[in-house]
Amino acid sequence: MVFNSFPFIFIFLPLTLAGFFLLGRKGRPWAASGLTLASLVFYGWWDYRYLPLLLLSVSLNYWAGHRILQTAHAVTRKRWLILALSINLLLLAFFKYVDFFLQSINGVASQNFPLLHIIMPLGISFFSFTQIAFVVDAYYGKIQKISFFPYLAFATYFPYIVSGPILDYKEMAPQLTAPAADTAAVQCLSSKSENIARGLALFVCGLAKKILIADNLIPLVSPAFSDHNPQLIQVWLGLLAYSFQLYFDFSGYSDMAIGVSRMMGIDIPLNFNSPYKATSISDFWQRWHISLSRFLRNYLYIPLGGNRCGSFNRYRNLMLTMLLGGLWHGANWTFVVWGGLHGLYLCIQHGWQAIRPASTQKPSLLTRLSYRTLTLLAVLLAWCFFRAPNVSTALQVLAGMIGMNGISWPGDVEPFTLIVLAGSAFLAFFLPNSQEIFFTPLPVVPPTMPSQTNNPATAIVPLRWSANWQWGLATGIVFTLCVLNLNRIAGFIYVQF
Amino acid sequence: MPPLPSSSLPRTTAATNFPASLWTSGLTALLLLTTVVTLNYRIDPYFLHQWDSPLLKRMSPAQPKLSPWIKTYAAYRYQPDVVFLGSSRTEIGLPVDLAFFPGKKVLNLSLSGGSIGDSLTMLQHTSFFHRPETIVWGLEYGPLFQNNNGNSDLTPNLIAHDQWYGLRRFWMHIKRTLAMDMSIASWNILTGQSEQICLPIMATHGHKPTRCLVKIMADEGGTAKAFAAIMNEEEYPETPPPFAPVMEALDAAIGDYCQQGTTIRLFIQPLHALNELYWQKRSGRDMDNWKRELSTMTDKRQQQGCDIRLMDFGGINPVTTEEIPQASGKEMRYYWEHSHYSSEAGTMLMHRLFATPQAATSPDFGVLLQPDTIEQHLEQQRQARIAYCQRYPRETVKLQSKVE
Numbered sequence: 001m002v003f004n005s006f007p008f009i010f011i012f013l014p015l016t017l018a019g020f021f022l023l024g025r026k027g028r029p030w031a032a033s034g035l036t037l038a039s040l041v042f043y044g045w046w047d048y049r050y051l052p053l054l055l056l057s058v059s060l061n062y063w064a065g066h067r068i069l070q071t072a073h074a075v076t077r078k079r080w081l082i083l084a085l086s087i088n089l090l091l092l093a094f095f096k097y098v099d100f101f102l103q104s105i106n107g108v109a110s111q112n113f114p115l116l117h118i119i120m121p122l123g124i125s126f127f128s129f130t131q132i133a134f135v136v137d138a139y140y141g142k143i144q145k146i147s148f149f150p151y152l153a154f155a156t157y158f159p160y161i162v163s164g165p166i167l168d169y170k171e172m173a174p175q176l177t178a179p180a181a182d183t184a185a186v187q188c189l190s191s192k193s194e195n196i197a198r199g200l201a202l203f204v205c206g207l208a209k210k211i212l213i214a215d216n217l218i219p220l221v222s223p224a225f226s227d228h229n230p231q232l233i234q235v236w237l238g239l240l241a242y243s244f245q246l247y248f249d250f251s252g253y254s255d256m257a258i259g260v261s262r263m264m265g266i267d268i269p270l271n272f273n274s275p276y277k278a279t280s281i282s283d284f285w286q287r288w289h290i291s292l293s294r295f296l297r298n299y300l301y302i303p304l305g306g307n308r309c310g311s312f313n314r315y316r317n318l319m320l321t322m323l324l325g326g327l328w329h330g331a332n333w334t335f336v337v338w339g340g341l342h343g344l345y346l347c348i349q350h351g352w353q354a355i356r357p358a359s360t361q362k363p364s365l366l367t368r369l370s371y372r373t374l375t376l377l378a379v380l381l382a383w384c385f386f387r388a389p390n391v392s393t394a395l396q397v398l399a400g401m402i403g404m405n406g407i408s409w410p411g412d413v414e415p416f417t418l419i420v421l422a423g424s425a426f427l428a429f430f431l432p433n434s435q436e437i438f439f440t441p442l443p444v445v446p447p448t449m450p451s452q453t454n455n456p457a458t459a460i461v462p463l464r465w466s467a468n469w470q471w472g473l474a475t476g477i478v479f480t481l482c483v484l485n486l487n488r489i490a491g492f493i494y495v496q497f
Numbered sequence: 498m499p500p501l502p503s504s505s506l507p508r509t510t511a512a513t514n515f516p517a518s519l520w521t522s523g524l525t526a527l528l529l530l531t532t533v534v535t536l537n538y539r540i541d542p543y544f545l546h547q548w549d550s551p552l553l554k555r556m557s558p559a560q561p562k563l564s565p566w567i568k569t570y571a572a573y574r575y576q577p578d579v580v581f582l583g584s585s586r587t588e589i590g591l592p593v594d595l596a597f598f599p600g601k602k603v604l605n606l607s608l609s610g611g612s613i614g615d616s617l618t619m620l621q622h623t624s625f626f627h628r629p630e631t632i633v634w635g636l637e638y639g640p641l642f643q644n645n646n647g648n649s650d651l652t653p654n655l656i657a658h659d660q661w662y663g664l665r666r667f668w669m670h671i672k673r674t675l676a677m678d679m680s681i682a683s684w685n686i687l688t689g690q691s692e693q694i695c696l697p698i699m700a701t702h703g704h705k706p707t708r709c710l711v712k713i714m715a716d717e718g719g720t721a722k723a724f725a726a727i728m729n730e731e732e733y734p735e736t737p738p739p740f741a742p743v744m745e746a747l748d749a750a751i752g753d754y755c756q757q758g759t760t761i762r763l764f765i766q767p768l769h770a771l772n773e774l775y776w777q778k779r780s781g782r783d784m785d786n787w788k789r790e791l792s793t794m795t796d797k798r799q800q801q802g803c804d805i806r807l808m809d810f811g812g813i814n815p816v817t818t819e820e821i822p823q824a825s826g827k828e829m830r831y832y833w834e835h836s837h838y839s840s841e842a843g844t845m846l847m848h849r850l851f852a853t854p855q856a857a858t859s860p861d862f863g864v865l866l867q868p869d870t871i872e873q874h875l876e877q878q879r880q881a882r883i884a885y886c887q888r889y890p891r892e893t894v895k896l897q898s899k900v901e
Contacts, residue, residue, distance in 0.1 A: 198515075484680060486676075
């Protein structure tokens, strides 16, 4: 089941909410149990045959986590950790990468190993990473207590399981096991209304991002990456369109996940913070797919040594982290190149900052604009590999970017699509993002993330959601427009990862 | 570790406004969606649930949308005794002349782009409500002779498999009315901006009206242009799939209907001679084997007492060799273009297929295929193709190089 479908919007979501609130009268654990059931239905709707795999993965991780917490002996704890990590990585490797490795071996060693053509279980990348984080946190003592049913509710939680954000058990567990007095179920009616009103508005915002913006950019994207020798204008239009399609598609999904969670009074991590307003690559990674960045930093970069063992190791760790982060996205060399490019960008940035430390003075508007432009160009270049079906196509597109295949105007571009492209650029560059609009003020701003006040672009059109009839009307109209476009379903891009 | 920004928020003031905001959103959406559903369902711009209503007098655009929706719904409501199956050739070429089948309900269930798999699906669907007494089935060698779905709009949910079909269709129609394209089409009808070219397809029992074809051909650049495509070998890029598995499915279905006493009339579509040459050049032997297999299959069923006939209207005959228009764009009598024949040719075909008294007026159009005469027929066709190429060297220059 997908968020942008009739069954989800008109049947599954209302029934789940009703069940959640009814069961919640008995306490949050009851509500969490109802939620688990709903999550299993949600997952099984795609293909019920993969439910046992999900449940097996959840049970094994819970068991390992439980054993780690129960054992004081360091070596035994480590063995359980290694076992859990191995299971997760093996599952991921088998379902996601086995054909890729076979293909690579066939290509490099001129072998002819038959491919297995395994169907990748939906969301395996997300529930595997979420659970890896859980067992690692259990090992390091960041989790003190677990019980099975809240863990099951956490690991199968339907808003995240298909496309994230990658969850943190430490943040989720208190919300699923809270005593009855704190639960949304016994909140006063107005508080519940607040959650539903705000969550619904955010859900509709995400739906609109996906259906009204991202899906309408597809006609510009496909030709740039499927035509032979695409020309300059076609490539630039296609690449820009893809950048916005990906952003509005994925951040739309995240908004819907956060919105649905908010309706139930559950907070899940933010995943985007206006990434195309970034002024450097490290800034970009603090704004793009934030939950993955956090995972890679905490569970890969820092365990590798982070920046603690000298410059060389730091650059090596950055490259390794980004290469593996790229590979996580899919079993294709294009993702490895994409990750490698971002690793390289980060190394260059850190190298530059080592040579020329940042000034304490606030940079001028022109300087900030030039930083943003440079960052955007670097990101666009990397998207080229991210989107292309193979490296040779990506190189063709790169050749097109610099006009090596000619520059003529593509004949089949609809004016409407160009309007959507211009509109999406305006939204991404100049408007506040959905979290800034719907959660005022931005809730928790870590030191690494620029706050709104440091970000001049967000102030151009200061939009803030509030509970009034105007916003209610706008939400109703936008929702209607989305529903009227639901018959042209295009899958979420990140579902395939 | 710095905490990740989460979606948690401080509880805000003015909480009393939240229910009002929620109600406004809900009521706005409900009002708008109800209006759209009511409007689109009443106007029904694509004629999705019009099978026998006054709305069928409203003129429609030349290209009907969602034909499989229209035809599966009509089959459910109309429950025909006689059905025509096949691709767009049958949909365009075979008019539903009720005089052929007095007192019977006839429906042309052919679909544009319809494969054998699609025809079988349509047959299964209509039989769920009422088993047809007569099946008229147009067959053609090429990419549509396959089990896979040919018309992408023919989705499994349109096909009946339980007693809840009517209810499900109603829900599907309500869902389909909630669409921007349909709303725009309704708006265009209300404001008089919609294209009014021809009668909707169900007004002629599933046969595409001639006036629609006139407009479509004009938009496509005319008959001469369409023939240029086949002469320059620009049609059908793909290789035909192997026909053996399809033949098996076809045989099984025919066997099933034969047992129930259904009258079956199979025919090989009268594609223009240039089209025949095209396929002969690409896979002549395979095409001949295909005809042999069809005749063997039909003969086997006849031996079992089935009322079944197979006629070959393709190849080289007085209808298929009609002179093609030159650049001046003269229209043709029997063809819209090389693969779609006119209702006039279709009517002649029906007379021959059902051996009516008028069949005598076109004795050389259509040959009964039987195992004991097929080799002779194929040899005659080979000779006829050579003669045709000699008679029309310019038209066949690219198609005759490997003909024989």
